[in-house]
Amino acid sequence: MGILEKISEIEKEIARTQKNKATEYHLGLLKAKLAKYRAQLLEPSKSASSKGEGFDVMKSGDARVALIGFPSVGKSTFLSLMTSTASEAASYEFTTLTCIPGVIEYKGANIQLLDLPGIIEGAAQGKGRGRQVIAVARTADVVIMMLDATKGEVQRSLLEKELESVGIRLNKHKPNIYFKPKKGGGISFNSTVTLTQCSEKLVQLILHEYKIFNAEVLFRDDCSPDEFIDVIVGNRVYMPCLYVYNKIDQISMEEVDRLARKPNSVVISCGMKLNLDYLLEMLWEYLALTCIYTKKRGQRPDFTDAIILRKGASVEHVCHRIHRSLASQFKAPAPSTAHSGWA
Numbered sequence: 356m357g358i359l360e361k362i363s364e365i366e367k368e369i370a371r372t373q374k375n376k377a378t379e380y381h382l383g384l385l386k387a388k389l390a391k392y393r394a395q396l397l398e399p400s401k402s403a404s405s406k407g408e409g410f411d412v413m414k415s416g417d418a419r420v421a422l423i424g425f426p427s428v429g430k431s432t433f434l435s436l437m438t439s440t441a442s443e444a445a446s447y448e449f450t451t452l453t454c455i456p457g458v459i460e461y462k463g464a465n466i467q468l469l470d471l472p473g474i475i476e477g478a479a480q481g482k483g484r485g486r487q488v489i490a491v492a493r494t495a496d497v498v499i500m501m502l503d504a505t506k507g508e509v510q511r512s513l514l515e516k517e518l519e520s521v522g523i524r525l526n527k528h529k530p531n532i533y534f535k536p537k538k539g540g541g542i543s544f545n546s547t548v549t550l551t552q553c554s555e556k557l558v559q560l561i562l563h564e565y566k567i568f569n570a571e572v573l574f575r576d577d578c579s580p581d582e583f584i585d586v587i588v589g590n591r592v593y594m595p596c597l598y599v600y601n602k603i604d605q606i607s608m609e610e611v612d613r614l615a616r617k618p619n620s621v622v623i624s625c626g627m628k629l630n631l632d633y634l635l636e637m638l639w640e641y642l643a644l645t646c647i648y649t650k651k652r653g654q655r656p657d658f659t660d661a662i663i664l665r666k667g668a669s670v671e672h673v674c675h676r677i678h679r680s681l682a683s684q685f686k687a688p689a690p691s692t693a694h695s696g697w698a
């Protein structure tokens with residue numbers, strides 16, 4: 356049996372297994388198996404054809420945003436509107452076949468926006484150029500999932516599933532679990548909170564499935580088995596995602612209102628240039644960038660020239676951006692410990 360078949364067998368078994376106390380270990384094990392097979396599937400294949408031709412775009416600017424969506428939702432139209440780059444837009448599907456970078460200039464920051472080919476169900480398993488697109492998405496700081504407001508919710512959940520299946524976690528925090536494999540001593544299990552979804556026994560079962568017999572595990576939150584598996588597997592990316600519903604010129608006001616109220620969602624029309632400013636504001640918030648203005652002694656700050664930093668940057672980062680040797684010239688206290696967590 357191929358890996359794809361094994362995955363589909365397990366998925367079917369999970370679907371037909373009722374979720375209750377008696378089946379919780381069985382389900383936990385199935386999920387661990389599923390994650391293992393998916394990881395195998397993602398291992399880079401040796402054939403040259405899977406290489407991302409036209410997808411190796413250099414990172415540039417202060418942050419990177421990837422446009423993910425089904426074909427013809429308006430990704431290229433959006434890139435052409437927001438940046439000085441033109442990306443071909445047309446009414447037929449799969450107009451865009453490679454990765455096309457543009458730059459959004461906002462609040463003094465250069466935000467790299469990547470237009471990508473449309474992806475469809477099965478993308479994660481290599482349908483279309485799905486794998487290359489998803490590989491680019493993994494490198495982004497924020498994903499814009501562009502949706503056609505006229506098409507209903509099914510596109511959104513399909514894409515979420517695709518990204519989920521390759522270890523991309525949207526709008527989720529890294530699970531607060533300390534996990535450290537050891538050379539010996541068995542499994543030591545502790546938690547600082549009451550656990551309602553995992554137990555010591557389930558944790559052990561899952562670890563054994565991964566052939567881990569010695570480890571230290573500390574749950575600091577009431578995490579689920581899936582979250583625990585994410586921590587063991589390790590190569591997950593946790594990424595903010597904005598759901599952008601385009602083409603609202605084609606739907607009723609009531610429908611616009613309903614979509615706009617969904618969490619992490621913005622409604623726009625590229626065709627009629629509606630709500631694009633608000634989208635930029637939201638994007639800025641999701642990127643969590645901070646502007647720092649420097650000033651010379653006795654002069655007013657220069658608000659035209661900001662230093663752009665990511666959330667969590669320290670004074671040391673600021674110094675580094677001003678001059679490479681500035682931080683090392685500081686006398687005690689060391690700048691990084693004096694004020695960490697600037698943004």
Ligand SMILES: Nc1nc2c(ncn2[C@@H]2O[C@H](COP(=O)(O)OP(=O)(O)OP(=O)(O)O)[C@@H](O)[C@H]2O)c(=O)[nH]1
Pocket residue numbers: 424425426427428429430431432433443444445446447448449450451452471472473474601602603604605623624625626627
């Ligand atoms: N009515 C309406 N049409 C739009 C809007 N935005 C884009 N379109 C149209 O939608 C079609 C597809 O636009 P594209 O920008 O090519 O879509 P895409 O997502 O890049 O498509 P692929 O590259 O094929 O994946 C074009 O005919 C656009 O003119 C909008 O806000 N309203």
Ligand SMILES: [K+]
Pocket residue numbers: 426427428444445446447448449450451
């Ligand atoms: K198109």
Ligand SMILES: [Mg+2]
Pocket residue numbers: 430431432443444450451470471472473
């Ligand atoms: Mg396109």
